[in-house]
Amino acid sequence: MRWAISEVPFVKRVLLGRWLHWSITAVTLTVFVVVILTGIFGTPAGNHNFGIVYVWLVWWALLKIVLVPFLGRFWCSVCPIPAPGEWLQRRAMIQPRPGGRLYTLGRKWPKFLRNIWAQNFGFLAVALFSALILTSPLVTGLVLLAFILVSLVTSLVFERRTFCRYLCPIGGFVGVYSQMAPVAVRIKDPAVCAGHKEKTCYIGSDAGYGCPYFNVPSKMVDNTYCSMCGECLRTCPKDNIAFYVRQPGADLLHTKGRRLDEAFNGLMMLGAAFVYSVVLIGPYGWLKATARAVGTPGWFVYAGVLLIFNAVAVPGLFWLCVRLGQALSRKPAARTGAGGARTPGRRDSLFADYAAILVPLGLAIWVAFTLSFTLINLSYAWPALSDPFGWGWNLFGTAQMAWTPYVSGLIPYLQVPLLLAGLVGAIALALRTARQHGQPAWSAVPVSLFCLAAVVGLLTLYLA
Amino acid sequence: MKRNLFAVMTVLLVLIGLPAGLFGYQAWRTGQLAWAAGVRVVDIVARSPEQGGFAPDHLVLKAGEPVRLRISSPDVVHGLNIPGLGVDVKEILPGRVVEVDIKPEKPGRYAFACTRWCSIDHWRMRGVIEVKADAAHPAAQETQTAPLYQKLGVNLDAVWPMDGPRPAQTPSAERAAAASGGLPESLLDPSQRVATAPADAFRQLRADPAHSQLGDGEIWDQVAWAWLHDVKPETLSMAGSLYSRDCAACHGPQGKGDGPAGRNLPGMQKMDATGDGASPPAGPADFTDPARMLNASDVVLQGKILRGGMGTGMPEFGSLYTDDELWAMVQYIRTFLFQPAGK
Amino acid sequence: MSRFASRRWVLGAVTLGLVLVALLAPVPLAGPAPQERHISVNARTFEFDPSIVRVNRGDTVLIKLQAEDVVHGLYVDGYDVSTQAEPGRPGELRFVADRAGAFHIRCAVPCGNLHPFMIGKLVVGPNLTWLRAVAASVIAAVGALAALWRP
Numbered sequence: 001m002r003w004a005i006s007e008v009p010f011v012k013r014v015l016l017g018r019w020l021h022w023s024i025t026a027v028t029l030t031v032f033v034v035v036i037l038t039g040i041f042g043t044p045a046g047n048h049n050f051g052i053v054y055v056w057l058v059w060w061a062l063l064k065i066v067l068v069p070f071l072g073r074f075w076c077s078v079c080p081i082p083a084p085g086e087w088l089q090r091r092a093m094i095q096p097r098p099g100g101r102l103y104t105l106g107r108k109w110p111k112f113l114r115n116i117w118a119q120n121f122g123f124l125a126v127a128l129f130s131a132l133i134l135t136s137p138l139v140t141g142l143v144l145l146a147f148i149l150v151s152l153v154t155s156l157v158f159e160r161r162t163f164c165r166y167l168c169p170i171g172g173f174v175g176v177y178s179q180m181a182p183v184a185v186r187i188k189d190p191a192v193c194a195g196h197k198e199k200t201c202y203i204g205s206d207a208g209y210g211c212p213y214f215n216v217p218s219k220m221v222d223n224t225y226c227s228m229c230g231e232c233l234r235t236c237p238k239d240n241i242a243f244y245v246r247q248p249g250a251d252l253l254h255t256k257g258r259r260l261d262e263a264f265n266g267l268m269m270l271g272a273a274f275v276y277s278v279v280l281i282g283p284y285g286w287l288k289a290t291a292r293a294v295g296t297p298g299w300f301v302y303a304g305v306l307l308i309f310n311a312v313a314v315p316g317l318f319w320l321c322v323r324l325g326q327a328l329s330r331k332p333a334a335r336t337g338a339g340g341a342r343t344p345g346r347r348d349s350l351f352a353d354y355a356a357i358l359v360p361l362g363l364a365i366w367v368a369f370t371l372s373f374t375l376i377n378l379s380y381a382w383p384a385l386s387d388p389f390g391w392g393w394n395l396f397g398t399a400q401m402a403w404t405p406y407v408s409g410l411i412p413y414l415q416v417p418l419l420l421a422g423l424v425g426a427i428a429l430a431l432r433t434a435r436q437h438g439q440p441a442w443s444a445v446p447v448s449l450f451c452l453a454a455v456v457g458l459l460t461l462y463l464a
Numbered sequence: 465m466k467r468n469l470f471a472v473m474t475v476l477l478v479l480i481g482l483p484a485g486l487f488g489y490q491a492w493r494t495g496q497l498a499w500a501a502g503v504r505v506v507d508i509v510a511r512s513p514e515q516g517g518f519a520p521d522h523l524v525l526k527a528g529e530p531v532r533l534r535i536s537s538p539d540v541v542h543g544l545n546i547p548g549l550g551v552d553v554k555e556i557l558p559g560r561v562v563e564v565d566i567k568p569e570k571p572g573r574y575a576f577a578c579t580r581w582c583s584i585d586h587w588r589m590r591g592v593i594e595v596k597a598d599a600a601h602p603a604a605q606e607t608q609t610a611p612l613y614q615k616l617g618v619n620l621d622a623v624w625p626m627d628g629p630r631p632a633q634t635p636s637a638e639r640a641a642a643a644s645g646g647l648p649e650s651l652l653d654p655s656q657r658v659a660t661a662p663a664d665a666f667r668q669l670r671a672d673p674a675h676s677q678l679g680d681g682e683i684w685d686q687v688a689w690a691w692l693h694d695v696k697p698e699t700l701s702m703a704g705s706l707y708s709r710d711c712a713a714c715h716g717p718q719g720k721g722d723g724p725a726g727r728n729l730p731g732m733q734k735m736d737a738t739g740d741g742a743s744p745p746a747g748p749a750d751f752t753d754p755a756r757m758l759n760a761s762d763v764v765l766q767g768k769i770l771r772g773g774m775g776t777g778m779p780e781f782g783s784l785y786t787d788d789e790l791w792a793m794v795q796y797i798r799t800f801l802f803q804p805a806g807k
Numbered sequence: 808m809s810r811f812a813s814r815r816w817v818l819g820a821v822t823l824g825l826v827l828v829a830l831l832a833p834v835p836l837a838g839p840a841p842q843e844r845h846i847s848v849n850a851r852t853f854e855f856d857p858s859i860v861r862v863n864r865g866d867t868v869l870i871k872l873q874a875e876d877v878v879h880g881l882y883v884d885g886y887d888v889s890t891q892a893e894p895g896r897p898g899e900l901r902f903v904a905d906r907a908g909a910f911h912i913r914c915a916v917p918c919g920n921l922h923p924f925m926i927g928k929l930v931v932g933p934n935l936t937w938l939r940a941v942a943a944s945v946i947a948a949v950g951a952l953a954a955l956w957r958p
Contacts, residue, residue, distance in 0.1 A: 022471055030478045037483055044538040047917060048559020084475075093471035135920040280924045281911075285854025288921050376884075376913065377923055383560075391490055392534060392561025399560070403915070409885030412908065416940045420826065420947050427951040441956045452948040456941050463909040463937040464930075540919055541878040541893075558917045580878055581893040712895025724849075724875040725894040 002246035004188070006233065015230050015243060018094045024078040032080035032144070034388055039141020043390025047403070049137040050388030053380045055144070056134050061374035063174070064366055072178030076171060076227035081148050082164050085155025090209065100204020100235065105157045109166055115261040119172030120268055124310055126169050127272050128303045131279065131291035161212040165225060176265045177363045178223040179251035184244045185217070185226050185233075192240040193218035201232040201241065208234035217241055222251035224262065249360060249425065255353050255433040263355030266362050267318055270454060271310035273365045277461045281372055318358075321446035322351050325434075329443035353433055354447050357426040361451050364422025365458060368415040372462060375411060379404040412463060419455050426451040497532055503565070508535045510542040510556055510578065513585035518578070521591030527571045527601030536561045543579030546593065547784055548572070555580065570604060571597035575783035581713050584725060587779040611782065613767030616659055620767045621774060626755040628663040629670070631684040636803040637692040640685035646674055651690040658766075662687050662798075663758040688802035695795045695804055703796035706789060710781070719751035719800040748778070751800040758801065765794045815954050822950025829943040838932055841865030848872050848927075850879035850892065852919050855912060855927035864907045864932035872898040880915025883929055889915045904929075908936035
C-alpha cells in the first residue's frame with residue numbers, strides 16, 4: 001500500500017533539483033559552525049550555551065520526535081558533518097561532474113567493517129561519555145569537530161559516504177529506526193531494472209552520482225541505509241524510482257533474514273534508553289556525578305556496568321527469550337538455507353529476526369525518553385539564540401527570558417500512549433515473525449513478555 | 465558551473481564569514497564602550513572558590529574613572545557586593561553577563577564579596593578594588609581607628625567561663641519597659657555596657673538592694689531591656705537580611721549553629737569539643753545557647769564578627785560591614801535570646 | 808471475512824476498550840482525609856533528599872526546601888509551582904495536591920553542570936497513574952497476543 005508522492009510534478013521538480021537538499025544543508029552547516037564556536041569559546045554553563053541547547057535539546061528533539069519517525073533517515077541527507085567532505089569529494093555542490101566522478105583516493109572500506117558494528121560500538125562509546133558530553137559545551141564542540149574531521153578524511157580517502165554508512169554512531173540507530181517511517185524510496189517496476197544493465201543508480205552518470213550509501217536501488221527493501229537524497233532518481237534513465245508514502249513500518253513485515261548487527265543495534269538502543277532513564281532522569285545524584293567524572297575509578301565501574309548491561313545482559317536476556325520461545329513451541333527454527341528476501345545465502349537467525357520487534361518498541365521508548373527532558377528545557381532555546389556564547393549579547397531581545405518548562409503536566413499523557421503503541425506493534429511483529437518462520441505462536445510469547453517487561457520497567461522509572 | 469560557484473561562495477561565506485562576524489561583533493561590542501564613551505570595561509568572572517573565585521580578585525582603578533564591570537559566571541549562581549561603591553548585584557546566573565557601571569570618586573581600598581552561597585568555601589570568595597589617588601582626587605587622610613576590642617584590650621580568643629546565671633524563660637525587653645527605672649549608668653550608657661556580659665549585668669542587678677523584691681525573671685527582663693530598648697525595628701530588619709545573607713548558612717536561620725554550610729568546616733577540629741562547658745563546642749556558634757552568649761560582652765561579639773580569624777572558618781566582616789552594620793548585627797544576635805521591645 | 812480476521816477485529820476492539828477503561832475510568836478511591844503535610848526537602852548537587860515525596864490526594868503540601876551547598880530551586884511538574892533556596896535561606900512551597908499521579912520535581916535554579924538532570928518525584932495519592940499505565944500495558948500485551956494469535 002503505497003503512493004508515489006514524487007510523481008506529483010511540483011514535488012518531482014523540487015526533489016530532482018539539488019537546491020532543496022543543498023539549501024537545508026547550508027542552514028544546518030551554519031548552525032553547526034555556530035555550535036562548534038560556541039561550544040569551544042562560549043560559556044561553560046550548558047543551559048546558556050548555543051552548542052548544548054541546539055544540539056542536545058533542539059536538534060535531538062527534532063530528530064527523535066519528527067525526523068526519524070516521519071521522514072526516516074532524511075536527516076542524513078542534510079547533515080552538515082558529511083557535507084564538506086562530500087562537496088570536496090565531488091568537487092561540486094550543485095552541478096555534478098561528468099559521469100558522477102568522485103575525486104578520492106578510492107580506497108575500499110575493509111570487508112569486515114561493512115556492517116554497522118563500528119556504529120554500534122561507537123554509540124556505546126559515546127554513551128559512556130554522555131553525562132559529560134551533554135553538560136559540557138567544550139566537550140560537545142570538540143566531539144562534533146572530531147566527527148566532521150573524521151568524516152572529511154574518510155570522504156577523501158574512501159568513496160562516497162563511508163562515514164555515514166559505516167562509522168557514524170547516529171547513523172546506526174537512525175537507519176534501523178527509519179524502517180518505521182511512512183516514507184520510502186523504492187523502484188517502481190523490478191522488470192525495468194532487470195533489463196537495465198548499466199545500473200547508473202549505483203555507478204553514477206552525467207546526471208548525478210551513484211548512491212552515496214552504497215545501495216543498489218533495485219535490491220533495496222528497507223530504509224535502513226537510504227537517506228532519501230534523491231541521487232538515484234536523478235541518475236535513473238528509466239524514471240523507475242520514486243519517493244513513496246507508505247504504511248509505517250512496512251520494512252519490518254518481511255521478518256526473515258535480518259542482520260545480526262542491526263539486531264544488536266536495536267537491543268543496545270533499548271538498553272541505552274534504560275541506562276539514560278536511570279542515570280539522567282532518575283533521582284540518584286551520586287550516580288550522575290559518577291557518570292560525569294570521566295577517568296575516576298567510580299566512572300570505570302560505571303562504564304563497565306553500562307557496557308556489560310548493554311552489550312551482554314540485554315542481548316543475552318533477549319536471546320534466552322528466543323530460546324525459551326523455541327522450547328515452548330517444541331519446534332526448532334526452520335533452516336531454509338537460501339535465506340529470506342533480504343540477504344540471500346544468509347542462514348536464518350531467529351534471534352536477529354525476533355530482535356526486529358525492538359524497532360517499533362525502541363523508537364517509541366526513545367521518543368518517550370526524549371519527551372521527558374526536551375519539552376521541559378526547550379525554553380533555553382530563546383536566550384541561547386540571542387546570546388549564543390553567553391557573552392552578554394541580546395541579538396533578538398530574548399536573552400533574559402527565564403526558564404519556562406513547557407507542558408510539564410502533559411508529558412506522562414504523551415509517553416503512555418506512545419509506549420503502549422510501541423508495545424502492541426512489537427508484539428504484533430513478534431507473532432508475525434513466528435508465523436513466517438513456521439513456528440507456533442507460543443514461540444513469540446517470551447519475547448513479547450520481554451517487551452512488556454521493558455515497558456513496565458520504563459513506566460516504573462518515569463511514573464513510580 | 466555558475467550554480468556551483470554560487471553554492472561554493474555561499475558556503476565559504478558561512479565558514480569564514482560567520483566566525484569573523486561573531487567574533488567581530490563581540491570585539492566591536494566591547495570596544496565600542498571603551499573607544500566611544502571612554503569607559504573602561506573590566507570583565508570579572510565569578511567562579512566557585514575551588515575553581516579560583518573572582519578572576520580578577522584585585523582591581524586597580526583610577527579615582528574618577530568610569531568603569532563598566534561585566535560580571536559573568538560559568539558555574540553556579542553568585543552575587544557581588546562592593547559595599548564601599550554601592551554595588552550590590554544579587555544574582556549572577558550562570559551563562560549570563562551582568563553589567564554594572566561604577567565611578568569611584570574616593571581613593572582607597574574597597575573589599576568586595578560574593579553574596580550567594582556558591583560552594584562550601586563561599587565565605588572565601590572575596591576581592592579588593594584599589595582606587596588610586598591622583599591630583600584631582602587626593603587620598604583621604606588615613607583615619608584607621610583601632611577596633612573597639614583592641615582599644616579596650618579585650619582578648620577575643622580567650623575562653624571565657626560558660627557557667628553563670630541563666631534565665632528560666634526568654635527575657636523580654638517589652639515586659640521590663642514599665643519597670644525599667646533605676647538601671648545604673650553602667651548599663652544605660654552604651655559605651656559602658658558594651659564591655660559587660662549580660663550575665664554580669666544580671667549579677668550586678670541581682671546584688672543591688674533596690675531590686676531585692678524583683679524575681680530573677682524580672683531582673684533578666686531588665687537586662688534584656690538594657691540591651692534592646694533602643695534598637696529600632698529597621699535596624700533589626702536590616703541586620704536580619706545581612707544575617708540571612710551572610711551568617712545563616714553556617715549559624716542556621718534560627719541561630720542554632722546548625723546551618724548546612726557549617727558542617728565540616730576546615731577549622732572545626734581546632735575547637736575543643738569536650739562538652740565540659742569550659743571550652744566552646746565544635747561548630748558554628750549557637751546563638752541560642754545561654755551559657756555561651758550571656759557570658760559574652762557586645763565588644764567581644766563585635767570583635768569576632770569584625771576580625772573573624774579564630775581559625776575556625778569564621779570569616780572577617782570588618783572589611784565589608786560599616787560600624788553601624790556591625791553593631792546592628794550584635795543587637796540582632798542578642799534577639800536570639802532576648803525579646804526586643806515592641807514584640 | 809475469515810474467522811481469524813473477524814476475531815482479530817473483535818479482540819482488538821475489546822482490548823482497546825479495556826485499555827481505555829484502565830487509563831481513563833474514574834476510580835472512586837476514597838483516600839485518607841486530606842491533611843496538612845509539612846515536608847522538608849534537602850537539595851544538594853545533584854539530587855533531592857528525599858528523592859520521592861509521597862502525599863495523599865487533597866493534602867495541603869508545605870514543602871520547606873533547604874539547600875545544602877549552593878543555590879537550588881524546586882519546580883513541580885504539572886502543578887507548575889516553584890521556589891528556591893540556598894544554605895541558610897530555606898524556601899517554601901505551598902499548594903494543594905488536587906491532581907493525583909506522579910510528578911517530577913526539578914531544580915529550578917542553575918546549580919552546576921548536571922543541573923538539568925537534578926530530578927526527584929512527587930507522588931500524589933495511590934499512584935494511580937503508574938497503576939493505570941501498567942494495567943493498560945498488561946491488557947494491551949495480552950490483548951495483542953490474543954487478537955493476533957495463530958496457533
